[in-house]
Amino acid sequence: MRDTARVVEPGEIAPEIDVVRWFNTSESPTLDRLRGRVVVLYAFQMLCRGCVLAATPLAQRVHERFAGDDVTVLGLHTVFEHHDAMTPVSLAAYLHEFGLTLPIGVDRPTDTGMPATMSRYGMRGTPTWVLIDRDGVVRAHAFGAVDELMLGATVAELRGIPA
Amino acid sequence: MRDTARVVEPGEIAPEIDVVRWFNTSESPTLDRLRGRVVVLYAFQMLCRGCVLAATPLAQRVHERFAGDDVTVLGLHTVFEHHDAMTPVSLAAYLHEFGLTLPIGVDRPTDTGMPATMSRYGMRGTPTWVLIDRDGVVRAHAFGAVDELMLGATVAELRGIPA
Amino acid sequence: MRDTARVVEPGEIAPEIDVVRWFNTSESPTLDRLRGRVVVLYAFQMLCRGCVLAATPLAQRVHERFAGDDVTVLGLHTVFEHHDAMTPVSLAAYLHEFGLTLPIGVDRPTDTGMPATMSRYGMRGTPTWVLIDRDGVVRAHAFGAVDELMLGATVAELRGIPA
Amino acid sequence: MRDTARVVEPGEIAPEIDVVRWFNTSESPTLDRLRGRVVVLYAFQMLCRGCVLAATPLAQRVHERFAGDDVTVLGLHTVFEHHDAMTPVSLAAYLHEFGLTLPIGVDRPTDTGMPATMSRYGMRGTPTWVLIDRDGVVRAHAFGAVDELMLGATVAELRGIPA
Numbered sequence: 281m282r283d284t285a286r287v288v289e290p291g292e293i294a295p296e297i298d299v300v301r302w303f304n305t306s307e308s309p310t311l312d313r314l315r316g317r318v319v320v321l322y323a324f325q326m327l328c329r330g331c332v333l334a335a336t337p338l339a340q341r342v343h344e345r346f347a348g349d350d351v352t353v354l355g356l357h358t359v360f361e362h363h364d365a366m367t368p369v370s371l372a373a374y375l376h377e378f379g380l381t382l383p384i385g386v387d388r389p390t391d392t393g394m395p396a397t398m399s400r401y402g403m404r405g406t407p408t409w410v411l412i413d414r415d416g417v418v419r420a421h422a423f424g425a426v427d428e429l430m431l432g433a434t435v436a437e438l439r440g441i442p443a
Numbered sequence: 444m445r446d447t448a449r450v451v452e453p454g455e456i457a458p459e460i461d462v463v464r465w466f467n468t469s470e471s472p473t474l475d476r477l478r479g480r481v482v483v484l485y486a487f488q489m490l491c492r493g494c495v496l497a498a499t500p501l502a503q504r505v506h507e508r509f510a511g512d513d514v515t516v517l518g519l520h521t522v523f524e525h526h527d528a529m530t531p532v533s534l535a536a537y538l539h540e541f542g543l544t545l546p547i548g549v550d551r552p553t554d555t556g557m558p559a560t561m562s563r564y565g566m567r568g569t570p571t572w573v574l575i576d577r578d579g580v581v582r583a584h585a586f587g588a589v590d591e592l593m594l595g596a597t598v599a600e601l602r603g604i605p606a
Numbered sequence: 607m608r609d610t611a612r613v614v615e616p617g618e619i620a621p622e623i624d625v626v627r628w629f630n631t632s633e634s635p636t637l638d639r640l641r642g643r644v645v646v647l648y649a650f651q652m653l654c655r656g657c658v659l660a661a662t663p664l665a666q667r668v669h670e671r672f673a674g675d676d677v678t679v680l681g682l683h684t685v686f687e688h689h690d691a692m693t694p695v696s697l698a699a700y701l702h703e704f705g706l707t708l709p710i711g712v713d714r715p716t717d718t719g720m721p722a723t724m725s726r727y728g729m730r731g732t733p734t735w736v737l738i739d740r741d742g743v744v745r746a747h748a749f750g751a752v753d754e755l756m757l758g759a760t761v762a763e764l765r766g767i768p769a
Numbered sequence: 770m771r772d773t774a775r776v777v778e779p780g781e782i783a784p785e786i787d788v789v790r791w792f793n794t795s796e797s798p799t800l801d802r803l804r805g806r807v808v809v810l811y812a813f814q815m816l817c818r819g820c821v822l823a824a825t826p827l828a829q830r831v832h833e834r835f836a837g838d839d840v841t842v843l844g845l846h847t848v849f850e851h852h853d854a855m856t857p858v859s860l861a862a863y864l865h866e867f868g869l870t871l872p873i874g875v876d877r878p879t880d881t882g883m884p885a886t887m888s889r890y891g892m893r894g895t896p897t898w899v900l901i902d903r904d905g906v907v908r909a910h911a912f913g914a915v916d917e918l919m920l921g922a923t924v925a926e927l928r929g930i931p932a
Binding site for chain 1 (some may be wrong): 830831834835867875914917918920921922924925926929
Binding site (some may be wrong): 653654655657658687688690691692694698699700702703704705710 | 816817818821850853854855859864894
């Protein structure tokens with residue numbers, strides 16, 4: 281994909297997410313309200329092959345292992361291609377069929393085709409992982425496959441640092 | 444899923460398929476026109492987990508290995524749940540993202556929620572495999588996971604039997 | 607590995623195997639006595655990584671699916687490196703721990719380091735698959751990874767051809 | 770396997786290891802000399818199926834990701850069955866063929882069949898993971914499959930705690 285946006289780098293304050301609808305949560309999480317907690321922000325598309333086969337199941341495992349008082353895992357459905365194919369209706373069926381229970385927000389569509397949060401972060405594609413510390417600072421921003429050991433380690437490290 | 448339909452058993456003539464739209468082929472295959480050839484009929488849903496992770500990639504491999512003068516592999520998108528989530532628009536994106544090139548027909552929707560061909564065959568769910576010999580006779584009808592060695596063997600055996 | 611031996615090609619009569627000891631069978635199979643049956647000859651080393659992770663489990667599956675009146679699957683332990691590490695004592699423990707029940711013969715050691723049967727066939731390394739028809743003719747000779755669908759198909763085809 | 774030994778539990782001082790020979794290191798690591806560092810002690814057998822297919826590759830990855838100034842990963846070859854099959858000669862070939870480069874010690878054989886270190890720790894079988902903090906205290910002792918995310922997290926947590 282094209283990427284003309286500036287990439288949010290580690291050390292910068294994490295831009296707020298812009299979500300039009302949530303699944304798997306009755307709240308409407310914002311990074312502002314999650315300040316004081318570690319946030320794992322996982323951006324994906326439901327029909328992105330690398331997401332379906334590896335990254336999304338990993339995000340679900342991160343949610344199952346770490347979600348609690350100190351850590352929140354947020355999926356973000358960042359549709360930047362095949363927009364008509366990956367509507368919230370299709371997303372809901374996908375979540376049901378694949379047993380995905382992590383909170384997932386639908387990134388706000390825009391005129392450019394690139395959704396709002398994806399654009400703010402300068403994400404290059406899906407899957408993308410953003411790790412945010414208790415102070416709301418981006419500590420990692422990775423596109424593509426991530427190492428499961430290192431992901432576990434980084435979440436634990438961020439959790440170990442007081443706000 | 445409920446299954447009140449009579450199951451088409453091995454030894455019976457394969458009922459004709461009823462497809463409203465094809466992907467990955469400019470022709471409109473029918474079992475009647477394929478008489479004289481072995482047909483592997485693979486029924487799936489694009490968001491069925493067992494299909495996505497195992498059966499659909501296997502159907503693609505069967506197509507790549509065997510499709511030719513004697514064998515035709517036909518995917519059949521038999522949507523019987525989450526109808527709004529698995530429209531042809533979504534199916535097209537899925538085929539593109541996952542690199543699926545086998546011919547795929549969309550089974551005709553009906554008032555019952557169960558599409559026409561799926562109903563005629565009494566299929567119990569997805570994935571379902573139906574192997575049809577050169578004379579148009581069903582030789583195997585299996586729901587769920589199939590063994591790759593045995594699938595290869597059965598296709599080869601049917602191919603080896605003259606019409 | 608070096609391979610100065612002439613490779614036995616499809617169409618040639620399969621040279622007899624030369625085995626010093628069998629596991630998982632009380633008989634001493636020879637190709638001569640198996641004439642009239644299809645033989646899948648699978649050459650491996652117990653510590654060859656590609657064998658352990660993929661090819662040997664596949665050979666076991668071929669044995670489980672096809673071994674019977676018409677087909678015999680024979681493992682052949684062709685140790686051509688690390689000879690002291692892969693003795694019959696170690697092989698026996700490996701077969702036990704990994705639940706391998708197909709008949710396995712130990713290829714006869716020679717002064718050259720290359721065992722006798724491996725040398726006769728001009729095998730290039732492990733894993734190697736040799737498919738032999740009912741008349742004792744080599745029909746396939748493959749080094750490395752094989753496709754599971756095609757392996758199933760070829761065994762079925764050879765089984766379908768009368769001696 | 771029988772296990773009559775008392776199991777070393779989290780919170781206890783880690784008993785010293787008793788190794789007769791090392792691979793992949795020119796030093797002779799002891800827990801005493803490693804005090805001040807986090808130690809991941811991974812006990813396995815080269816022909817234990819669960820070790821070969823999952824746990825030993827994971828131990829290698831832990832070594833690749835974490836070994837350094839603060840963390841040492843030690844494999845421990847704890848042969849308690851098939852003793853003649855898993856000698857150091859066979860182990861060396863296995864390490865070579867599978868590309869394993871983490872330091873591996875051979876646990877001292879005893880008259881009971883159970884090697885010395887395995888017995889001291891009251892390990893129940895292989896694979897077993899023991900995580901030891903900078904003060905030499907056991908912080909986790911697990912038999913069987915471990916979760917990759919949690920393993921990464923625990924190593925990171927222990928690394929983050931000063932001695």
